[in-house]
Amino acid sequence: MILPSPGLVAGFLWLLLFQFVGEVTGRWLMLPLPGPVLGMLALFVVLVIRGGVPDHVRATGSALLQHLMLLLVPATAAVMIHLERVGAAWLPLVLGAVGGAAVTMAVTALTLRLLLARDTGRAR
Numbered sequence: 001m002i003l004p005s006p007g008l009v010a011g012f013l014w015l016l017l018f019q020f021v022g023e024v025t026g027r028w029l030m031l032p033l034p035g036p037v038l039g040m041l042a043l044f045v046v047l048v049i050r051g052g053v054p055d056h057v058r059a060t061g062s063a064l065l066q067h068l069m070l071l072l073v074p075a076t077a078a079v080m081i082h083l084e085r086v087g088a089a090w091l092p093l094v095l096g097a098v099g100g101a102a103v104t105m106a107v108t109a110l111t112l113r114l115l116l117a118r119d120t121g122r123a124r
Helices: 006-028 035-050 055-066 068-081 083-088 090-123
Strands: none
Touching: 006 035, 006 055, 055 068, 068 083, 083 090
């Protein structure tokens, strides 16, 4: 049996703790944001205040990102189950997917251009 390292467990507990904090905060203040989003914002603030990411949180984040595709399996199964609905609304789905990808690429390109210009300015 393969056991996770204590660092991975500690990092995972950090992530769960901040998700819990986000859920409680969102419900308590009746905010229109999902709890996990509020939790990740709180985690970001704590990490900025600490001045960096602890090794155990970094290791856990890397491990989770390596298996990110597993999160898409339920969505893919749902699409297959509701194929008739998808077929009936194919145009908005395609336009949303293509439009979202185009906006993502444009924002990424603009961000890259700004960062490269800033980096080039520093090199001089």
